[in-house]
Amino acid sequence: MSKSYLANHVKELQPSGIRKFFDLASQMDNVISLGVGEPDFVTPWNVIEASYHSLEQGYTAYTANAGLIELREEISKYLRDTFSISYNPEDQILVTVGASQAIDLALRAIVNPGDEVIVVEPCFVSYSPAISLTGGVPVSVSATADNEFKITPEQIETAITPRTKAIVLCSPNNPTGSVLSREELYGIAQVVRKNDLIVLSDEIYAELAYDEAVTSIASVDGMKERTIVISGFSKSFAMTGWRLGYAAGPTAIMQAMTKIHQYTMMCAPTMAQHGALEALRHGNESVREMKTSYRQRRNFVVKALNEMGLSCHLPGGAFYVFPSIKETGYSSEEFAQKLLEEERVAVVPGQVFGESGEGYIRCSYATSIKQLDESMKRMRRFVKHNSEI
Amino acid sequence: MEQKEIELLKLLEKNGRMDNDTISKMLDVAPVEVEEMIKQLEKEHAILGYSTLVDWSNVYEYEGVAALIDVKVTPVRGVGFDKIASRIYRFPEVKAVYLMSGAYDLSVSVEGKTMMEVSRFVSDKLSTLDTVLSTTTHFILKKYKHDGIIFDEGDDDDKRIMVTP
Numbered sequence: 239m240s241k242s243y244l245a246n247h248v249k250e251l252q253p254s255g256i257r258k259f260f261d262l263a264s265q266m267d268n269v270i271s272l273g274v275g276e277p278d279f280v281t282p283w284n285v286i287e288a289s290y291h292s293l294e295q296g297y298t299a300y301t302a303n304a305g306l307i308e309l310r311e312e313i314s315k316y317l318r319d320t321f322s323i324s325y326n327p328e329d330q331i332l333v334t335v336g337a338s339q340a341i342d343l344a345l346r347a348i349v350n351p352g353d354e355v356i357v358v359e360p361c362f363v364s365y366s367p368a369i370s371l372t373g374g375v376p377v378s379v380s381a382t383a384d385n386e387f388k389i390t391p392e393q394i395e396t397a398i399t400p401r402t403k404a405i406v407l408c409s410p411n412n413p414t415g416s417v418l419s420r421e422e423l424y425g426i427a428q429v430v431r432k433n434d435l436i437v438l439s440d441e442i443y444a445e446l447a448y449d450e451a452v453t454s455i456a457s458v459d460g461m462k463e464r465t466i467v468i469s470g471f472s473k474s475f476a477m478t479g480w481r482l483g484y485a486a487g488p489t490a491i492m493q494a495m496t497k498i499h500q501y502t503m504m505c506a507p508t509m510a511q512h513g514a515l516e517a518l519r520h521g522n523e524s525v526r527e528m529k530t531s532y533r534q535r536r537n538f539v540v541k542a543l544n545e546m547g548l549s550c551h552l553p554g555g556a557f558y559v560f561p562s563i564k565e566t567g568y569s570s571e572e573f574a575q576k577l578l579e580e581e582r583v584a585v586v587p588g589q590v591f592g593e594s595g596e597g598y599i600r601c602s603y604a605t606s607i608k609q610l611d612e613s614m615k616r617m618r619r620f621v622k623h624n625s626e627i
Numbered sequence: 628m629e630q631k632e633i634e635l636l637k638l639l640e641k642n643g644r645m646d647n648d649t650i651s652k653m654l655d656v657a658p659v660e661v662e663e664m665i666k667q668l669e670k671e672h673a674i675l676g677y678s679t680l681v682d683w684s685n686v687y688e689y690e691g692v693a694a695l696i697d698v699k700v701t702p703v704r705g706v707g708f709d710k711i712a713s714r715i716y717r718f719p720e721v722k723a724v725y726l727m728s729g730a731y732d733l734s735v736s737v738e739g740k741t742m743m744e745v746s747r748f749v750s751d752k753l754s755t756l757d758t759v760l761s762t763t764t765h766f767i768l769k770k771y772k773h774d775g776i777i778f779d780e781g782d783d784d785d786k787r788i789m790v791t792p
Contacts, residue, residue: 260790273790363792412792478791530634534653541652584790605785611649 251370254363255590259574263584270613272601273584275412277476277557281513282524285475288516292509299508303500305333305484306511312518313484320444321454323462325486332496333506333514337442337470337483339499341406342368344438344466344485347494349374353403358389359592360560362412362440366592369406377402380594383562386551387414391425398433405430407455408440410447413591413600414560415536415553420453427458436491437465442483445474445525447555448533456486463488466495473556474525475517480510532557535603535610542614543601546621557604560588564597566624574599576624581616631656635664636673643677682770682778693722693738693770694745696753697731697763708732711758720748731763742766 242249256273263269304310310327318324325331334340341364349355351373357365359378366376379397381387394405407426409418418426430437437455444452456465470483485495499505536553543550543561550561563573570587577583588595603610631654638645638653647665651658668674683691700711708726715735716724723736735753739745745764754762770778 254792256790256792260788263789269789271785271787271789274785274787275791276787278785278787534634534638537655538649538652541655586790607645607649607653 247371247373251367254367256363256586259584259586259590262575263578266578266582269578269582269584270605270609270616271584272603272605272610272613273586274602274604275558276478276604277473277528278604278606279476279528281476281480282517282521284520284524285477285513285517289509289513292512297508297512301333301505301508301511303505304329304331304496305506306508306515309333309511309515309518310484312515313486316518317454317467317486321452321457323454323457323467323486326489329489330492331484331486332492332499333511334470334483334485334499335503335506336472336481337440337468338364339481339503340468340470340483340485340495341365341438341440342371343495343498344468344487344491345369345372345374345404346498347491348436348466349403352401354399354401355403356394356397356405357592358405358407360387360411360413360588360595360598361406361408361591363590365406374403375401378592378594380592381414381416382594383551383598387411387416387560388418388422389426391429394426394429395433398429398435402433402435404436404438406438406440408442409452410443410553410555412443412556413558413586413588413595415556415558417447417450417452417554418455419450420458423453423455423458427455427461430464431460435464437461439465439467441467441469442473443556444469446529446532446557448529448536449554452555466491471514471517474528475514475521476528477510477513477517480507480513482506482510482514532604535607538607539601539603539610539614542610542618546614546618547625548617548621557602559601559603560595560598561601562598566621568624570596570599577617577620580623581620583613583616583620632664632668632673635661636668639665639674639677643679680774680776684770684778691738691740692742692745693736693767694749695765695767696735696737696749697727697765698733698735698753699731699760699762700733701758701760702732703758711756714756715753718748718752720745731761 310331313331314325314327345368349372354375354377355369356377356379358381369376377397379393381389439455456462456467466485466487468485471477539559540550540552548561550559570589574585574587586600588598647658647661651661683689702708703710712724720737722738725734727734737745749762749764
């Protein structure tokens, strides 16, 4: 047998469950996809224009490693106005290639081999692999439907060991849409401070909260100095393909992240940074319109799912619903596969977001109301047919 | 006006055929309430009608032309431009009339089967009205966007891949 050139820690990584399902769905015709984790809107035109303008003006070279200073200033202003947390744009904000890179950099900057990092499942598929790639150990804590998929301080406390370094939080959450309230964050913050942990707060969906404004855990007393806020432009401004995100946090950590960034990525794309600048300066109206549309579609889908017998809580944010399919007797994967084969509706099986997602599916409502209406009709037929067996 | 009513109007403006059941789920109000809101908005003339935006260029063998006509008029004492505007907008060929600021007074949108039909309307009917001083006719060669809808986009395909994180 020939020698394997792959590093062991990469060989051990499991391929994403989402990828597997994508391969299956993409071979079929006439599929309505509720498996898309990104907005169905095109980036607002003024943002695209600003990027064109940037290229026309000849901005085709590198920017500072940490990003355009104007953009960092604008991000700083946004964080102050929206979450009441103030960061120095000079050395506490880093512009990254998507929020995903910010997560990777944050973990690489703080995790030593063997350090444990708590992840609250169900969660975004990349957290645990990103922790493993640093040599760290992901420790899963399950948020359950009984508590609207929210983690409690007691659950975190139980998972803490002397090796625990950090915890990754995501609110509003992908895939459940749960939003942690200010009070709930206070409780979590107490445990974090007591045990001297760092929080990676993934706030990429913060603009997409429908019932109450999102609180950043960094704004809770004593938390700013131990929180790395991760966010970006993908979800709120419909800019997923632009790959532009950012991190904000304590100077020492941000400098460490910038150091890794400068050796690995240099800087985020310049024209995308000019687009993002326009988005922050003049994009509010577009965000408001998109948000209204998502809220209406969320209401529609949650009602339709509950009516067909798939119990579903009303998520406070993001653009996903996470209904239970336990009543059907199928596993998440069986349900998703059969639904795809029989009715050509693609959803993501819940267990790809962690074990506690078993018994649930993730449906994205970031698609037209016409498609949502048709997909709900197909699902209703599927559930009815399968419950009669 | 309440926020829900504005949202309802925006939904119907985009799609006048959206059924009450869908609207009620989207706005999280009872279907009967949607019905009442619509009735009330119709009564208040906030909703004036339900129309379909047709791209006639995509209709097989349909021939038609449209023109925008700048009209200069002499305002009539006491009624200003309203009287002449009402004489113009009653012609069935006329699709829209606006009072404008600037170089001319009224902007008149006209549709007909042929260029000749529109020209005849302008020369025989519009120009001969008492207070009309002059007309300038611009034939529309191609519609790119109308009432907020982009024509001829060709593909409204979802450019996203089937399943994404």
